[in-house]
Amino acid sequence: MAAKAKARGLVAKGMVGQIPKISRGLPTGSILRCADNTGARDLRLIQVMRYKGRLRRYPTAAIGDKVTISVRHGTPDLRNKIFQAVVVRQKMPFRRADGLWIQFEDNAAVIITEEGEMKGSEIRGPVAREAAERWPRIASASSIII
Numbered sequence: 001m002a003a004k005a006k007a008r009g010l011v012a013k014g015m016v017g018q019i020p021k022i023s024r025g026l027p028t029g030s031i032l033r034c035a036d037n038t039g040a041r042d043l044r045l046i047q048v049m050r051y052k053g054r055l056r057r058y059p060t061a062a063i064g065d066k067v068t069i070s071v072r073h074g075t076p077d078l079r080n081k082i083f084q085a086v087v088v089r090q091k092m093p094f095r096r097a098d099g100l101w102i103q104f105e106d107n108a109a110v111i112i113t114e115e116g117e118m119k120g121s122e123i124r125g126p127v128a129r130e131a132a133e134r135w136p137r138i139a140s141a142s143s144i145i146i
Helices: 002-009 129-134 136-141
Strands: 031-034 040-048 066-074 082-089 108-112
Touching: 031 066, 040 108, 066 108, 082 129, 129 136
Parallel strands: 031 108
Antiparallel strands: 031 040, 040 066, 066 082, 082 108
16 A cells, blocks of 8 residues: 555656656756746756755756746746746756757746646747656647757
8 A cells, every 4th residue: 555655646746657867967056047938037946856865965957857946037926936847958968768969058947836737828949858758738838849
């Protein structure tokens, strides 16, 4: 019974199971661009959810990870508030299973609710395929998936 509950608890509402190994390019404290239309512009990464680390090693995030962020610039009702987000682009190159290396021109995230629903209604710019496969609600709202 405990194993079933533990396995069930690992998958959030808007998220799908297994993830590939991706180079982690976003340490805590990184500034990300907000890729949706919620009114936030710049986001600071505070914490990486489900990150199992080592002593004195900074938690780092990769594409498709659920992170805790604070809004640095944006509308006054969102500024200095803490939200959950999903990383959809990263500058650091990462390798796909087919051998292709992918790199984006900026670091970007999409703000989500605690349940995994998107806070905004559209996503600006491309979204990595790894994030779209892991978060189907983000895939349906994005216009370009790379």
